[in-house]
Amino acid sequence: MRVVLFGVGVVMAAVGVAAGAGAAAAGVPIVQIDQGRVGMLLSHDETVAVADGPTPAVVSMFVPLSRMGAGLQPDTRITKDEKGGVHASLRQVIMEAGDHPDGNVLIYVNAPGTRGGRVLDVYQNWG
Numbered sequence: 001m002r003v004v005l006f007g008v009g010v011v012m013a014a015v016g017v018a019a020g021a022g023a024a025a026a027g028v029p030i031v032q033i034d035q036g037r038v039g040m041l042l043s044h045d046e047t048v049a050v051a052d053g054p055t056p057a058v059v060s061m062f063v064p065l066s067r068m069g070a071g072l073q074p075d076t077r078i079t080k081d082e083k084g085g086v087h088a089s090l091r092q093v094i095m096e097a098g099d100h101p102d103g104n105v106l107i108y109v110n111a112p113g114t115r116g117g118r119v120l121d122v123y124q125n126w127g
Contacts, residue, residue: 026040026046027040027041027042027043027046028040028041030106030108032108035114036110036111036113036114036115037108037109037110037111037114037115037121038108038109039106039107039108039109039121040106040107041104041106042104042105042106042107043104044098044101044102044103044104046104047094047097047098047103047104047105048098050094050098050105051091051094051095051097051098052095052098056089056090056091056094057091059090059120060089060090060091063119063120065089065090067117067118067119067120068090068118068119068120068121068122069086069115069116069118069120069121069122070086070088070093070121070122070123070124071121071122071123071124072086072093072124073097073124073125073126076096076124077096078092078093078096090120090122093105093122093124094122096124097124097125097126100126100127101126101127102126102127103124103125103126104125104126105122105123105124105125106122106123106125107120107121107122107123108120108121108122108123
């Protein structure tokens with residue numbers, strides 16, 4: 001449970017710092033208790049700020065790529081293997097969404113023992 005709380009804290013703090021515009025611009029919190037996860041929906045500007053900042057590297061220091069999942073858009077340039085494994089860093093997944101004029105990401109921190117052992121899930125979204 002401490003890992004999840006730490007992960008939520010890191011994601012929320014990093015988004016707030018990256019946004020630079022105060023608490024009002026620090027993403028939209030999403031709580032899905034029934035699915036065992038909490039997250040933040042970032043705006044396009046917040047997505048770009050997070051991709052350009054230290055957050056992906058800091059998160060990757062505590063959460064290995066094998067414990068992260070990525071929901072990719074159909075027209076992504078990121079490759080997946082035959083088992084659905086994503087071959088990209090957290091920064092690359094976030095940056096690809098930020099490179100689209102209307103792109104953003106939704107980042108979830110998962111409760112232990114849920115989502116196949118993944119700690120973090122990132123979903124891309126663009127037009």
